[in-house]
Amino acid sequence: MEAYDELLRWASKQGVEVHGIEPKRIPGRGIGVVASKDLKANERLIYVPTASLRTLTTVRPEIRKALPPPAPKNKGTPVHALLAAELFLETPALKRKHAPWHAVVPTREDILSSLPLAWPESDYETLHALLPFAARNHLTKQKAKFEKDWELTRDVLLPKLGLSPSKGRYSKQEFLYHWLLVNTRTFYHETPKTERLSKDDKMALQPVADLLNHSDEGCEVAFDTGCFTISADRSYKRGEEVYICYGTHSNDFLMVEYGFCPEENKWDEVCVDEVVLEEMTEKEKERLEERDFLGRYLIDERNLGGCWRTRVALMVKCVSGSEWERLVGEGEDGGEEVQKMVDRVMVRIMNKFLKRCREAIGELEGVGASGEMVLMRWRQIERLVEKSLEELEAGSR
Numbered sequence: 402m403e404a405y406d407e408l409l410r411w412a413s414k415q416g417v418e419v420h421g422i423e424p425k426r427i428p429g430r431g432i433g434v435v436a437s438k439d440l441k442a443n444e445r446l447i448y449v450p451t452a453s454l455r456t457l458t459t460v461r462p463e464i465r466k467a468l469p470p471p472a473p474k475n476k477g478t479p480v481h482a483l484l485a486a487e488l489f490l491e492t493p494a495l496k497r498k499h500a501p502w503h504a505v506v507p508t509r510e511d512i513l514s515s516l517p518l519a520w521p522e523s524d525y526e527t528l529h530a531l532l533p534f535a536a537r538n539h540l541t542k543q544k545a546k547f548e549k550d551w552e553l554t555r556d557v558l559l560p561k562l563g564l565s566p567s568k569g570r571y572s573k574q575e576f577l578y579h580w581l582l583v584n585t586r587t588f589y590h591e592t593p594k595t596e597r598l599s600k601d602d603k604m605a606l607q608p609v610a611d612l613l614n615h616s617d618e619g620c621e622v623a624f625d626t627g628c629f630t631i632s633a634d635r636s637y638k639r640g641e642e643v644y645i646c647y648g649t650h651s652n653d654f655l656m657v658e659y660g661f662c663p664e665e666n667k668w669d670e671v672c673v674d675e676v677v678l679e680e681m682t683e684k685e686k687e688r689l690e691e692r693d694f695l696g697r698y699l700i701d702e703r704n705l706g707g708c709w710r711t712r713v714a715l716m717v718k719c720v721s722g723s724e725w726e727r728l729v730g731e732g733e734d735g736g737e738e739v740q741k742m743v744d745r746v747m748v749r750i751m752n753k754f755l756k757r758c759r760e761a762i763g764e765l766e767g768v769g770a771s772g773e774m775v776l777m778r779w780r781q782i783e784r785l786v787e788k789s790l791e792e793l794e795a796g797s798r
């Protein structure tokens with residue numbers, strides 16, 4: 402843990418304060434942070450002054466000036482691209498300045514082997530097609546963002562700096578590594594400079610605090626213009642891992658954005674749009690769209706029979722068009738009879754979905770290491786769908 406001691410010494414010179422916690426290697430989670438003594442609720446664990454953050458304003462002027470500035474509504478260059486370019490093109494002097502941070506962040510191998518965006522080209526299409534719906538959609542969007550950022554870097558930034566993209570130092574793979582480092586280690590940070598920008602652009606890299614792993618509940622993260630602070634959300638026993646919550650994300654999101662798929666996640670949900678929409682006629686889809694009920698159909702532990710949107714959408718299969726309009730207009734569920742019909746439609750849909758889960762599991766069992774996380778995800782979904790069917794068939798919803 403020498404490198405982590407060095408990180409803490411280096412960070413402390415920049416005013417970062419750390420109390421009652423220490424970094425530790427944690428199987429399956431890389432490095433994490435554990436309590437080095439018993440901690441009380443609300444105790445301040447980390448203090449990071451704003452001056453030690455890497456943000457839009459600390460990106461080298463040569464890089465900032467070469468690209469259009471970030472602008473509201475996701476116009477201009479994304480802050481993500483600027484921070485990635487800053488790391489990708491770090492000068493030797495900057496590299497030395499940040500050496501203790503570089504020494505502890507995940508290696509190229511760690512990052513490129515765990516995140517779907519970095520799946521090898523030979524497996525990418527197969528694995529992408531085998532992802533659950535929400536993860537597939539999310540990865541498609543993430544890939545589009547990355548490709549746009551890479552094109553800007555390759556076609557505008559590198560030529561302006563007199564550098565040419567090559568296989569080694571300035572390759573797409575190197576940019577991808579830095580882009581994913583930014584993706585997995587930044588914190589939401591709003592400043593007067595980023596106030597007008599979209600939420601995605603309000604990001605900052607911070608040392609030490611970026612060692613904290615995610616859990617569905619975690620420590621209190623707060624910031625103002627002067628600093629970031631992280632405080633204990635509850636009491637901790639010495640040796641216990643201390644987490645923060647990266648957001649109320651589903652496992653599909655965590656898998657694509659952060660490269661892991663936790664077994665416990667109270668925010669998890671599964672999108673069943675594909676199987677629900679396959680049941681709908683074009684006319685029914687039009688009706689749903691007109692009333693803003695097209696898509697975003699979810700099941701989760703608290704909504705095993707389908708979320709409210711799913712059940713309202715499925716009522717379209719159970720009552721006449723005009724009755725559906727009336728029920729939606731008046732915010733009614735049609736009573737027990739209609740709800741029983743909805744349950745029956747949902748049973749048919751969930752059986753179809755269960756078959757899909759098992760087909761995906763069968764295919765992924767032959768794919769090998771890069772498909773393992775997706776396989777784990779489908780097994781979680783399979784368990785949830787089985788529970789959903791049990792509840793629907795028992796009529797106990």
Ligand SMILES: C[S@@+](CC[C@H](N)C(=O)[O-])C[C@H]1O[C@@H](n2cnc3c(N)ncnc32)[C@H](O)[C@@H]1O
Pocket residue numbers: 429430431432433505506507515585586611612613614615616658659660661662663
């Ligand atoms: C902000 S970093 C946290 C520190 C990181 N573990 C490290 O080794 O540097 C975020 C990354 O940590 C890992 N991670 C965070 N929470 C995790 C969890 N609950 N389970 C598994 N991996 C986790 C993922 O690789 C994620 O992309």
